[in-house]
Amino acid sequence: MIDPVRFRRILVQLLKVLVIIELVGAFLQGSSGGDWSRFGIDLIVAGILYLAGERITAILKERRDTTRKRMEQEGGNIRLWDALIFSLLWTDQIYAGIPADRRRLVVISYTLIALGLVAAFVRVGSGLMPLVVAGALVLGAVNLITWIISLERGERETLQTELRLARDVQISLMPKENPAVTGFDIAGMSVPAKEVGGDLYDFLPLGEGGTRFGISVVDVSGKGMQAAMAAVFTSGAYASEAKQSRSPADILSRLNRGVYHHSRRGHFVSFLLAGLDVGTRTLYYANAGQTKPLLRSATEMRWLDVDGVHFPLGAQPETTYLESALQMSRGDIVCLLTDGFTEAMDASDEPFGAERIEEVFRRPGLSTLTAAEMLNVLADEVGRHTGDAPQHDDMTMVVIKAL
Numbered sequence: 188m189i190d191p192v193r194f195r196r197i198l199v200q201l202l203k204v205l206v207i208i209e210l211v212g213a214f215l216q217g218s219s220g221g222d223w224s225r226f227g228i229d230l231i232v233a234g235i236l237y238l239a240g241e242r243i244t245a246i247l248k249e250r251r252d253t254t255r256k257r258m259e260q261e262g263g264n265i266r267l268w269d270a271l272i273f274s275l276l277w278t279d280q281i282y283a284g285i286p287a288d289r290r291r292l293v294v295i296s297y298t299l300i301a302l303g304l305v306a307a308f309v310r311v312g313s314g315l316m317p318l319v320v321a322g323a324l325v326l327g328a329v330n331l332i333t334w335i336i337s338l339e340r341g342e343r344e345t346l347q348t349e350l351r352l353a354r355d356v357q358i359s360l361m362p363k364e365n366p367a368v369t370g371f372d373i374a375g376m377s378v379p380a381k382e383v384g385g386d387l388y389d390f391l392p393l394g395e396g397g398t399r400f401g402i403s404v405v406d407v408s409g410k411g412m413q414a415a416m417a418a419v420f421t422s423g424a425y426a427s428e429a430k431q432s433r434s435p436a437d438i439l440s441r442l443n444r445g446v447y448h449h450s451r452r453g454h455f456v457s458f459l460l461a462g463l464d465v466g467t468r469t470l471y472y473a474n475a476g477q478t479k480p481l482l483r484s485a486t487e488m489r490w491l492d493v494d495g496v497h498f499p500l501g502a503q504p505e506t507t508y509l510e511s512a513l514q515m516s517r518g519d520i521v522c523l524l525t526d527g528f529t530e531a532m533d534a535s536d537e538p539f540g541a542e543r544i545e546e547v548f549r550r551p552g553l554s555t556l557t558a559a560e561m562l563n564v565l566a567d568e569v570g571r572h573t574g575d576a577p578q579h580d581d582m583t584m585v586v587i588k589a590l
Contacts, residue, residue: 206233296332300325365559366390368400369465374558375585378527378566378578385414385456386525386581391426394433399462401429402585404477404523406457408499413454420449421456421500435460435473436510439500443475443508446501455499459523461587468589470521473510475500478529481522482513483548490541491521515589518554520561527582531569534576539569558586 210233213226303325365374375388385407393401403425407417424445428438439460446456459477463470472480472491476499479490495509513521522544531539547553547565556564562584569582 206236293332296329361387362390366400368463370468370590371463371465372558372588372590373402373585374562375583376559376562376566377581377583380527380578380581385418386527386583387418387422388523388583388585389422389425391429393429393435393438393462395430399433399464399471401435402461402463402523402587404459404525404583404585406477406525406527406581406583408455408457417450417454417456421446421458424449425458433462434510435462435471436508439473439475439508440506443498443500443506444504447504450501455501457499457525461521461523463587468515470513470515470587471510472513473508475506475508476502478524478526481524481544481548483520483522483553484516485518488545488549515587517589519589520548520554521587522548522561522584523587524584525580525582527578527580528565528569528584530580531573531578531582532576533573539572543568543572558588561586561588 210226210229213229217223217226303323361377362375373390375390377386377388379386385405387405387407389401389403389405391401391403393399405418405421405425407414407421421442424442425438428442428445431441432438439458442458450456455476457476459472459474459480461470461472461480472493474480474493474497476497479492482489482491491511491513493509493511496506498506500506515521524544528544529539529541544565547568548561550564553561553564565584566582
């Protein structure tokens with residue numbers, strides 16, 4: 188059974204073939220008989236049809252967009268004429284948006300309606316029988332389409348419920364307030380996307396007795412409830428491992444084994460873990476596939492790298508991570524972030540990029556702001572860059588400022 192879009196394309200191609208056949212016939216007639224009037228008329232008609240087709244296509248394109256916007260804005264107050272124009276002009280897009288496993292049902296509905304129209308004009312039995320047959324066919328088509336729509340609505344509501352629950356789970360894993368750490372100003376934020384990802388950040392003491400203050404920024408691959416559940420496992424496993432060691436590299440190496448054995452293949456966890464030794468004002472950090480931290484000091488601006496492997500957690504069964512140390516001085520600022528900030532795109536798909544983040548943190552007056560205010564400044568800049576473009580990924584960041 189052929190679908191309506193393909194059927195329409197076949198008709199258009201058939202029309203083009205018939206025009207070409209007519210032109211060839213007129214040309215042969217003119218060549219043999221010397222009368223080129225038919226060929227000339229055919230050329231003029233073909234040219235008019237071509238120009239008219241181009242003009243009609245341009246008008247329809249403008250009308251398509253206008254009608255679509257009106258349909259979206261008016262909601263339930265849609266006029267019958269606009270609905271008709273929309274359904275005719277957007278046939279390809281409407282049909283392409285139907286799930287593949289239900290397109291055959293839509294085609295059957297179209298077929299029933301077509302048979303109903305035929306039955307209304309071709310006598311099937313006597314008396315009211317043609318109208319009864321036509322009405323039954325059209326009613327069957329309408330019921331079938333209504334059933335398809337109800338299935339789509341039910342699945343959409345289920346998905347929305349799942350996303351809402353996943354969002355609640357994700358939010359519950361993050362701190363409710365910024366920590367109070369002697370000698371430092373620390374603040375975190377996570378700007379969720381419409382599709383729930385697995386971003387989160389956390390503040391936990393590392394080692395027995397909490398000898399270091401742990402700061403983590405995490406990005407779990409995947410979307411929806413699956414990503415939320417992976418984030419729950421990762422968060423719980425990290426909380427357990429954080430009690431066993433004060434070394435970020437050691438914690439990530441041990442955490443990697445659990446993530447590998449409990450996650451599906453191809454699903455990873457990017458994890459940046461920093462341990463702040465408040466007494467010595469030293470930041471120890473290890474990176475498992477996450478965006479590099481950004482340092483702004485009185486003398487430099489650079490992205491902090493770590494020696495060794497940078498595989499995300501779960502990529503390999505046994506991975507040994509290394510860590511680096513940074514001695515922080517008064518006024519130093521370290522930014523831990525996920526790629527949702529660097530990859531935030533505007534309407535033309537241009538990413539915000541690492542360079543723009545550097546530009547924000549180079550501003551002379553930035554050092555007078557609190558860590559929370561710095562987060563807001565960067566979020567505002569990203570918002571100005573993306574404009575009305577949809578946010579496709581969570582944006583998570585923690586700022587550490589030495590006082």
